Amino acid sequence: MKSYLIAGASALLLVATAITAPAQVKPTDPQIAHIAYSAGVIDIETAKLALSKSTNDQVKEFAQSMVDDHQAVNEQALALVEKLGVTPEDNATSQALVTAADAKRAELGKLDGSAFDTAYVANEVAYHKQVNEALEALLIPSAQDAELKALLETGLKLFQGHQQHAEHVAAELK
Amino acid sequence: MNAPHLNRRHLLISGGAALIIRETPARAHNGAVHVTIEDLVFLPAEIEVRTGETIEWVNKDRMAHTATVKGGWEVMIPAGKTATRVAEAGDSVDYYCRFHPNMKGRITIVA
Ligand SMILES: [Cu+2]
Numbered sequence: 011m012k013s014y015l016i017a018g019a020s021a022l023l024l025v026a027t028a029i030t031a032p033a034q035v036k037p038t039d040p041q042i043a044h045i046a047y048s049a050g051v052i053d054i055e056t057a058k059l060a061l062s063k064s065t066n067d068q069v070k071e072f073a074q075s076m077v078d079d080h081q082a083v084n085e086q087a088l089a090l091v092e093k094l095g096v097t098p099e100d101n102a103t104s105q106a107l108v109t110a111a112d113a114k115r116a117e118l119g120k121l122d123g124s125a126f127d128t129a130y131v132a133n134e135v136a137y138h139k140q141v142n143e144a145l146e147a148l149l150i151p152s153a154q155d156a157e158l159k160a161l162l163e164t165g166l167k168l169f170q171g172h173q174q175h176a177e178h179v180a181a182e183l184k
Numbered sequence: 185m186n187a188p189h190l191n192r193r194h195l196l197i198s199g200g201a202a203l204i205i206r207e208t209p210a211r212a213h214n215g216a217v218h219v220t221i222e223d224l225v226f227l228p229a230e231i232e233v234r235t236g237e238t239i240e241w242v243n244k245d246r247m248a249h250t251a252t253v254k255g256g257w258e259v260m261i262p263a264g265k266t267a268t269r270v271a272e273a274g275d276s277v278d279y280y281c282r283f284h285p286n287m288k289g290r291i292t293i294v295a
Contacts, residue, residue, distance in 0.1 A: 075247075075248070075283045078247060078248065078263075079247045079283075082245075082246035082247045082263065083246075083247075085246070086246065164223050164224065167223065167224040167225075167284070167286065168224060168247075168284065170284075170286050171224060171281070171283065171284025171285060171286045171287065172283075172284070174284070174285040174286055175282070175283055175284065175285060178282075178285060
């Protein structure tokens with residue numbers, strides 16, 4: 011289990027580096043759309059794992075709200091890229107996010123009961139924080155299209171809200 | 185009491201209602217106070233109501249929100265729906281959305 015934890019931690023570090031490395035070239039709008047969409051899909055997948063594993067009402071309610079909210083925003087994002095004629099473009103940042111999330115889900119999948127709840131919610135705090143930093147430092151400033159920028163700004167408010175919700179649930183679990 | 189007088193005043197006001205309501209969404213003309221939720225914001229964030237008046241939250245977002253008072257009541261506001269609460273004497277409170285605690289509002293009960 012220790013190696014899983016380490017793998018999870020280093021994957022997270024990798025993503026943090028991939029997203030916030032100052033030397034990185036500014037992502038294009040098609041890449042930004044892909045990153046933001048992927049970030050939502052990842053959180054939905056992890057929430058579905060939580061819904062299948064947790065028996066804690068607060069954790070399940072939190073997870074359900076992650077599924078509902080991120081689905082809603084991703085539908086808006088899809089409608090927008092279609093309207094703009096933009097095709098989301100896979101890129102190193104999206105791939106790093108997915109790789110880290112897969113490792114994290116494998117790690118969480120081995121836990122049960124309150125150990126799972128605690129680890130899931132702690133990861134939700136860390137994950138939303140990381141995406142918020144990427145949105146603020148890189149994705150929003152890089153976005154060229156005004157509507158895409160506006161949707162990312164709504165996404166930032168949503169992710170910040172989720173981070174605080176996760177922090178509240180984490181405090182309740184202690 | 186002086187309900188007819190009140191009604192007449194409301195009628196007079198409603199002559200220019202379209203504009204007035206847009207500028208001051210805190211008060212409506214049927215005893216209800218409306219709070220619009222759009223893009224994860226309560227608008228207006230601060231409202232003044234009288235005891236017995238209805239507070240109506242109009243959720244224009246595609247996600248569910250709540251109006252939650254810490255250690256107190258909670259109103260669920262589903263996506264695209266409205267939800268109400270009849271203001272009580274003790275309702276001078278700060279509230280927030282439990283799903284997105286960065287959404288904050290305040291109710292003040294006025295005489
Ligand atoms: Cu909310």
